[in-house]
Amino acid sequence: MTYIKPIFSMRMEYQIALSILLAIVVGLLLVDVEAMAKADAISSLKSLGTIYLNLLKFIIGPLLFFSIIASIVGIGSIKEMGKLGGMTFGIYMMTTVFAITVSLLMMNIFSPGVGVAMPTTSSQDFSAVKELSLSGFFLDLIPHDVFSPFIEGNMMQLVFISILFAFAILAMNNKELQEKMYESSQNIADVVLKLTVWIIALTPIGVFGLIAAMVANKGLAPLLDLWEFVLVVLASLSIHLFVTLPLMAYLLVKINIYGYLLKMKKVIIFAFSTASSSATLPLNMSENVNKGGVHERIAKLVLPIGSTINMDGTALYQAAVALFVAQGLGLDLTLLQQITIAITVVLASVGAAGIPGAGIIMLTTVFASIGLPLEAIAVIFLVDRFLDMFRTAVNVSGDMIVTKIINEVFDRDLKKSKI
Numbered sequence: 001m002t003y004i005k006p007i008f009s010m011r012m013e014y015q016i017a018l019s020i021l022l023a024i025v026v027g028l029l030l031v032d033v034e035a036m037a038k039a040d041a042i043s044s045l046k047s048l049g050t051i052y053l054n055l056l057k058f059i060i061g062p063l064l065f066f067s068i069i070a071s072i073v074g075i076g077s078i079k080e081m082g083k084l085g086g087m088t089f090g091i092y093m094m095t096t097v098f099a100i101t102v103s104l105l106m107m108n109i110f111s112p113g114v115g116v117a118m119p120t121t122s123s124q125d126f127s128a129v130k131e132l133s134l135s136g137f138f139l140d141l142i143p144h145d146v147f148s149p150f151i152e153g154n155m156m157q158l159v160f161i162s163i164l165f166a167f168a169i170l171a172m173n174n175k176e177l178q179e180k181m182y183e184s185s186q187n188i189a190d191v192v193l194k195l196t197v198w199i200i201a202l203t204p205i206g207v208f209g210l211i212a213a214m215v216a217n218k219g220l221a222p223l224l225d226l227w228e229f230v231l232v233v234l235a236s237l238s239i240h241l242f243v244t245l246p247l248m249a250y251l252l253v254k255i256n257i258y259g260y261l262l263k264m265k266k267v268i269i270f271a272f273s274t275a276s277s278s279a280t281l282p283l284n285m286s287e288n289v290n291k292g293g294v295h296e297r298i299a300k301l302v303l304p305i306g307s308t309i310n311m312d313g314t315a316l317y318q319a320a321v322a323l324f325v326a327q328g329l330g331l332d333l334t335l336l337q338q339i340t341i342a343i344t345v346v347l348a349s350v351g352a353a354g355i356p357g358a359g360i361i362m363l364t365t366v367f368a369s370i371g372l373p374l375e376a377i378a379v380i381f382l383v384d385r386f387l388d389m390f391r392t393a394v395n396v397s398g399d400m401i402v403t404k405i406i407n408e409v410f411d412r413d414l415k416k417s418k419i
Contacts, residue, residue: 027215052206
């Protein structure tokens, strides 16, 4: 017992690293075991991973639904949102689309998933991926009733109805009702977020089961093939942060964003070390007002929205993983199918919680929506926590850059209103 407590007091990345090492050792020990005993061991290990994945799937629905409602209703009435809210949401969506575009281009150019063995269930059928179409996506977006998306686990329909509900609440133009709905949705979202934290705490156990079963079944080949994928993701994140976003800032408001990012280096380092957009938010708001020259009103509106809906790094990563797995499965996705994946990722990233490991939860949404096997997520667990720190830094940097852009656009109006 005295040895167990220090393990659970470790930071999550260390726990995951330890579980991966143990999983590799156990998997390799099982490689040469007698066939029947090996099959039983793999089945038991897969059960650990399956329970973990089921818990992730269980939490996605309420997490998406109430988080999205709270974030949209919390902005204010449709009239109050006006130009400021609309521009904020529009630019955030633009940066996410740019991030996914960079990811898809890099993944198509370098194709790091080709030839990588993916852990799947032998009876699984991937025809749903091959039959994807943009028109079919929009037809399937609207559910035939309110409850079926929760029951069937159709996350894209959940995102759609949550946005619809949120705008209906705003359209009521009833401040008291809006405040009550916001408070209720936020409270439920907070409870679900607490459950999410508990489930994420089980990640080392789930990772152990998934990776040990994969290594026992397929050896180390899938893990050793990840180096190219990691380089492509890091290169994509770098291009988005140091090229795409600064170029967008220059074209929109004619500012050089590099000096601003240098001033905000404390926030970026904090985001990198914690891998949490939510944990970084208070420091982000303080530094932007005190050092970044951002008006307090802008910081209080734009940054919280960004920490909820603007997940550039996460969206880029999810698109890369989806294509990586599809390439490993030998699926030749058309342009329309990749656009469908991009739309799915954009919608899924809106509901991504700003806590360490939440990207994996949203990744299950993306995989389920486009018909990819959830078991294949096990392949990227080895590098997920490492890449999580980089993509969180990009998430937070994107929030700050958009905030600076919005601040420049509304600077004169804010000075006139003496804010």
